[in-house]
Amino acid sequence: MTQRREFLTASLAALYAMTNPARAQSTPTIEAELNLITPVSKFIHDAALAEFAKYARERWKLNIKTNALAAGTPVAYGRIVEWKGRPEVDIFWGGESALFDKLAEQKLMVPLNLSKATFDTIPATIGKPKPIYLKDPKGFWIGTALEPYGLVYHPTLLKRLGVPPLKDWDDLLNPKLRGHVAQCAPSRSSSSHATYEVILQQYGDAKGWEWLKRLAANTGLFTARSRDVPSVVAKGEFAVGFAVPSYMAFEERLAGFDIRFVAPKTAWITPEPMGILAGARNPQAARAFVEFLLTERGQKIFMERGLFPLSPKYHVKGAPGSDAEKAVEFTGGVRSYFDREVTNIYDDDKAQARYNEVNEQFRKDIESVLEELKKKY
Amino acid sequence: MTALTATAGSAQVKGTRGAILAAIGYGLIWVFLAIFLIYPLTRIFYDAFTTEAGQFTLLNFQDFFDDSFYVRSFWKSMLLGVATVGTTSIIGVAVAFLLIRYEFPYRNAFSYLTLLPIISPPLVGVLGFTFILGRAGTVNVILQDYLGLQQPINFMYGLHGVLLVETLHLFPMITLSILDALSKVDPSLEESAQSVGAKGWRRFWDITLPLTMPGYISGALLVFIWTFADFVTPLVLGVHDLLASQAYLNIVQFVDRRLFKMGIVISALMVLLAIIFVLVARHYVTIKDYSSLAYSKVERRRLSPVKRWAAVAFLGGLMFISFIPHMGVTLAAFGRGWSLTPFPLEYTTQFFERVSIETPKYILNSFVYCGIAVTICLVVGVPMAWVLARTRAPGKNTLDAMTTLILAIPGTAIGIAYVRAFHYPLPFIDTALTSMWIILPLVLAMRRLPYTVRGSYASLLLVHKSMEEAAGSVGATQMRIFRDITFPMVWKGILVGALFSFMTSLQEASATLFLTLGGWEMMPFGIFTFYISGSQNEAAALGFILIMVAAVSLFVINRIAGTKVGGLFG
Numbered sequence: 001m002t003q004r005r006e007f008l009t010a011s012l013a014a015l016y017a018m019t020n021p022a023r024a025q026s027t028p029t030i031e032a033e034l035n036l037i038t039p040v041s042k043f044i045h046d047a048a049l050a051e052f053a054k055y056a057r058e059r060w061k062l063n064i065k066t067n068a069l070a071a072g073t074p075v076a077y078g079r080i081v082e083w084k085g086r087p088e089v090d091i092f093w094g095g096e097s098a099l100f101d102k103l104a105e106q107k108l109m110v111p112l113n114l115s116k117a118t119f120d121t122i123p124a125t126i127g128k129p130k131p132i133y134l135k136d137p138k139g140f141w142i143g144t145a146l147e148p149y150g151l152v153y154h155p156t157l158l159k160r161l162g163v164p165p166l167k168d169w170d171d172l173l174n175p176k177l178r179g180h181v182a183q184c185a186p187s188r189s190s191s192s193h194a195t196y197e198v199i200l201q202q203y204g205d206a207k208g209w210e211w212l213k214r215l216a217a218n219t220g221l222f223t224a225r226s227r228d229v230p231s232v233v234a235k236g237e238f239a240v241g242f243a244v245p246s247y248m249a250f251e252e253r254l255a256g257f258d259i260r261f262v263a264p265k266t267a268w269i270t271p272e273p274m275g276i277l278a279g280a281r282n283p284q285a286a287r288a289f290v291e292f293l294l295t296e297r298g299q300k301i302f303m304e305r306g307l308f309p310l311s312p313k314y315h316v317k318g319a320p321g322s323d324a325e326k327a328v329e330f331t332g333g334v335r336s337y338f339d340r341e342v343t344n345i346y347d348d349d350k351a352q353a354r355y356n357e358v359n360e361q362f363r364k365d366i367e368s369v370l371e372e373l374k375k376k377y
Numbered sequence: 378m379t380a381l382t383a384t385a386g387s388a389q390v391k392g393t394r395g396a397i398l399a400a401i402g403y404g405l406i407w408v409f410l411a412i413f414l415i416y417p418l419t420r421i422f423y424d425a426f427t428t429e430a431g432q433f434t435l436l437n438f439q440d441f442f443d444d445s446f447y448v449r450s451f452w453k454s455m456l457l458g459v460a461t462v463g464t465t466s467i468i469g470v471a472v473a474f475l476l477i478r479y480e481f482p483y484r485n486a487f488s489y490l491t492l493l494p495i496i497s498p499p500l501v502g503v504l505g506f507t508f509i510l511g512r513a514g515t516v517n518v519i520l521q522d523y524l525g526l527q528q529p530i531n532f533m534y535g536l537h538g539v540l541l542v543e544t545l546h547l548f549p550m551i552t553l554s555i556l557d558a559l560s561k562v563d564p565s566l567e568e569s570a571q572s573v574g575a576k577g578w579r580r581f582w583d584i585t586l587p588l589t590m591p592g593y594i595s596g597a598l599l600v601f602i603w604t605f606a607d608f609v610t611p612l613v614l615g616v617h618d619l620l621a622s623q624a625y626l627n628i629v630q631f632v633d634r635r636l637f638k639m640g641i642v643i644s645a646l647m648v649l650l651a652i653i654f655v656l657v658a659r660h661y662v663t664i665k666d667y668s669s670l671a672y673s674k675v676e677r678r679r680l681s682p683v684k685r686w687a688a689v690a691f692l693g694g695l696m697f698i699s700f701i702p703h704m705g706v707t708l709a710a711f712g713r714g715w716s717l718t719p720f721p722l723e724y725t726t727q728f729f730e731r732v733s734i735e736t737p738k739y740i741l742n743s744f745v746y747c748g749i750a751v752t753i754c755l756v757v758g759v760p761m762a763w764v765l766a767r768t769r770a771p772g773k774n775t776l777d778a779m780t781t782l783i784l785a786i787p788g789t790a791i792g793i794a795y796v797r798a799f800h801y802p803l804p805f806i807d808t809a810l811t812s813m814w815i816i817l818p819l820v821l822a823m824r825r826l827p828y829t830v831r832g833s834y835a836s837l838l839l840v841h842k843s844m845e846e847a848a849g850s851v852g853a854t855q856m857r858i859f860r861d862i863t864f865p866m867v868w869k870g871i872l873v874g875a876l877f878s879f880m881t882s883l884q885e886a887s888a889t890l891f892l893t894l895g896g897w898e899m900m901p902f903g904i905f906t907f908y909i910s911g912s913q914n915e916a917a918a919l920g921f922i923l924i925m926v927a928a929v930s931l932f933v934i935n936r937i938a939g940t941k942v943g944g945l946f947g
Contacts, residue, residue, distance in 0.1 A: 042915075075630075154716070188629075237511050367617065
C-alpha cells in the first residue's frame with residue numbers, strides 16, 4: 001500500500017516534471033529585470049530582448065522587464081565610466097572589444113562565468129593576417145554575432161549616374177560620385193572609425209589620409225549618426241554610403257527599400273561583444289541573457305536579420321523566401337564566416353591606442369577644411 | 378536672496394502671521410530657483426573655468442577662441458540667428474498685421490492655423506522637410522522625372538536649409554509677440570498720423586514701429602535663442618559647424634575627456650551669451666511687455682476684393698509650406714519603400730507595429746512627467762506671478778529678469794548643467810538625483826516655468842487691485858478675497874499659461890536628452906531614439922503619433938480655455 005502510494009507519488013512527480021520541466025529542475029531563477037546600454041540598433045536589440053523575455057517565461061515562468069538604453073559606442077562607454085561602478089544598466093553590448101578591455105582594467109566589468117560548454121563553442125579568433133578576437137581569454141566579454149562594416153548603394157541612382165555597381169573601397173572615389181556619398185564622422189560612429197582605420201592600415205597613414213580626403217571631397221552629407229547613412233541611401237537622398245554594418249542596411253531592405261550591400265575583402269568584421277557591468281543590479285539575468293544569445297535560438301535572432309553566427313556550428317539558412325534567405329542573398333551569399341577565408345588587416349589594439357589622434361586628425365584635416373578639400377580634388 | 382528675511386508683499390498682507398507666511402512662501406520660491414536654476418548654472422561655469430584638477434583657468438576659453446573651427450561655428454551661429462530673426466520678422470509681422478488689422482475670408486481659421494507650426498515636435502519638422510524637399514524628396518523627383526532637370530536642387534543640406542526649417546517653425550513666435558503690442562496701439566494714433574500726411578512706410582516707421590518695438594524685441598530674442606540653441610535641425614542637415622551642434626557632439630563624445638570638457642565650455646559660453654542678450658534687451662523684455670495673453674478688441678478694416686484674396690493667398694501659401702513637414706512625416710510613416718517617386722507607391726502600417734510596443738510607455742511617461750512638471754509650475758509660478766504683479770518685494774526685479782533668462786538658456790546647456798550638478802548621492806537616501814526619474818519633471822518645470830508665470834501675471838493684471846481692496850474693506854480675509862474675487866477672474870489665464878507649459882514640455886527633447894535613463898523615455902526622446910538607432914520610417918511613425926497627441930491636446934486646451942487660445946487674435 002505504502003509502496004504503491006510512493007510509486008504513485010513518484011510517477012505523478014515524473015509526469016509533472018515532464019509537462020513542466022522548468023519547475024522540476026531546481027535551476028536557480030534569475031532577476032525579473034534586465035537593462036542594456038548598447039549602440040546595436042533597435043532592430044536587433046528589441047528582437048533579442050523580446051525573444052529572451054519569451055524564453056524566460058518558458059523556462060522560469062518569469063515575466064522579465066527588459067529595457068535598452070540606445071547610445072552610440074562613445075556615449076555608452078562614457079556613461080559607464082561616469083557611473084563609476086554604480087551602473088544604471090546591467091549589460092554593455094556592441095562596439096569595439098578593446099573598449100571592453102579598458103572597462104575591465106578599470107574594474108567596471110565582472111567576469112561572465114559562462115558555462116564551459118558555451119564558452120568552448122566560440123572560436124578564439126577569426127581572420128588573417130590579423131586575428132579578430134571573438135572572446136576575451138580573461139572572460140570579461142564575449143562576442144554575440146558577426147557583422148561586416150561595408151558599403152551600401154542605391155542601384156537606380158547609381159545607374160542614373162553612370163557608375164557600375166560598387167565592389168571595393170576604391171570605387172567610392174569615382175569622380176561621378178561627387179556629392180553623392182554619405183558617411184558618418186569617425187568621431188561619432190564606431191563603424192566609421194573602424195573603417196577609417198581599415199583604410200589607414202591598408203594604405204599606410206600618408207596614402208590612407210589622402211584617400212580619406214578624396215572620399216570627403218566626394219561626400220555630400222556627413223550624418224550625425226551611423227544609422228542615418230543607410231537611411232539616406234535607401235531613400236535615394238544619396239547614392240552611396242560608407243562604413244555601414246550589414247544588418248542596418250538589411251533592415252532598410254526589409255522595410256521595402258531597394259538598397260544593396262557590399263563588404264569589400266578587407267571590410268572589418270565585428271563580433272559585437274557583450275559584457276556584464278560591475279555593480280549590475282541583475283547579474284543573474286544578465287548572465288542568462290549572454291548564455292541565451294549564444295544558443296541556437298539566440299543565434300537565430302541574428303541570422304534572420306543580416307548578421308552571422310559566432311560559432312562554426314550554425315549557418316544562416318531558412319525556408320525559401322524567409323528573412324534568413326533574404327539576408328544571405330543580401331550579403332552576397334555568405335552563410336557563415338567560418339567557411340571562408342577572412343582577410344583582416346585591422347589591428348584593434350593599434351586603433352585604440354591612437355583613437356583620439358585619428359579623430360583629431362579627421363577634425364583638423366577633413367572636417368574643418370571640407371570646402372577647401374572639395375575645391376582641391 | 379536676502380529676500381528670505383524680507384517682509385514680502387507687506388502692503389497686501391495684514392497681520393504679522395500672514396506676513397511671515399508670505400515671507401516664507403517667497404523665500405521658498407527663491408530656494409527653488411537657487412537649487413534648480415542658479416546652482417546648476419554655477420556648476421557648469423565652475424566646470425568651464427577650472428582645470429580637471431579644479432584650478433581656476435581661462436585656458437578653456439582661450440582654446441575655444443584659438444580654434445578656427447570653433448570660431449567659425451560661433452560666427453555661423455550668430456549669422457544663422459540674425460538671419461532667422463530677419464526672415465521670421467518679415468513673415469511674422471506680415472501675418473500679425475493682417476490678422477489684427479484687416480478683415481478677410483477665413484481670418485478666424487488662419488488665426489488658429491498660423492499658431493500650429495510652433496508646436497511641431499523637434500526632429501519631426503526637419504525630417505518632414507527632407508522627405509518633401511530633400512534631394513530625393515517629392516519636389517525634386519517631380520522636377521527631375523517630369524520636367525527634365527538633371528541634378529536635384531539642394532534645398533535642404535546646408536545653412537540655408539536650417540534657415541528654412543527654423544523660419545517656418547518660429548515665425549508664429551514673432552507674430553504672437555507683436556500681436557500683443559500691436560493690439561495696444563490705438564489705431565487713432567495711426568489715423569491722426571495719416572491725416573497729417575504720413576502714409577505707408579512713413580507712418581509705419583514713425584508711429585507703429587516704435588509702439589510695437591518692445592513686443593517685437595522680446596519675440597526676436599526668443600527666435601534668436603531658439604535657433605541658436607537648436608542642434609537637431611542642423612545635424613540632420615549635415616551642418617556641424619554651429620555652436621549648438623558642437624556643444625552636443627562634444628558632450629556625447631565622452632571618451633575624449635578634452636572634447637567633453639569643450640562641450641561643457643561651449644554650453645557655458647552659450648549660457649553666457651544668453652545672459653548677455655537678455656541684459657542687452659533687458660530694457661524691452663521685462664515681464665510687462667511680453668506678458669499678455671489676452672487682447673483688447675481692435676477695429677478691423679475691410680480690404681478691397683483684390684487685396685482680400687491676396688491676403689488669403691499669402692496666408693494659404695504660407696500654411697501650405699508650413700505644413701510640408703507634417704505631410705512628409707505622414708507619408709513616410711505610412712509609405713513602404715518610398716524612394717525616388719513623388720509619393721509612396723505602397724502603404725503599410727508595419728512601422729506603427731514596430732513602434733507600438735514602446736509607444737504606450739512613451740505616451741504615459743510624457744503625460745505623467747509633464748503633468749508633474751505643470752503642477753510644479755503652478756505651485757511655484759502662480760505665487761511668483763502674484764509677487765510680480767502685486768507686491769514691491771525686494772528682489773522682485775531680479776526674479777523678473779530670471780524668468781526671462783530661463784527662456785533664453787539653451788536646453789542642452791541646462792541638461793548638462795543638471796547632469797554635472799546632481800550626480801552626487803543625496804544625503805540619507807544615498808542616491809543621486811540623476812538616478813531618480815523625478816529629475817525629468819523638475820527640469821521640465823524649470824524650463825517651462827516662464828509660460829505659467831507669464832499667463833498668471835497677465836490675468837492678475839486684469840483684476841484691478843481696487844476690487845480686492847473693496848473686498849478687504851468689508852472685512853474679507855486674504856484667503857477669502859483670493860477665493861471669491863481673484864481666483865474666479867484669473868483661473869483661465871493661469872490655466873492657459875499652465876497648458877502652454879504643458880504643451881511645450883510635451884515637445885521638449887533637448888534638456889531631457891542627457892538626463893533620460895532606460896524606462897523614463899518620453900515621446901520626443903523616443904523619436905530621437907528611433908531616429909538614431911532605428912529607421913527614419915519608425916521615427917516618422919512615432920512623430921505622426923506625437924503630432925496627433927499634440928493636436929488632440931491643443932483641441933482639448935482650446936475647449937477648456939474657450940476663446941483665450943483659439944480666439945487669441947480676435
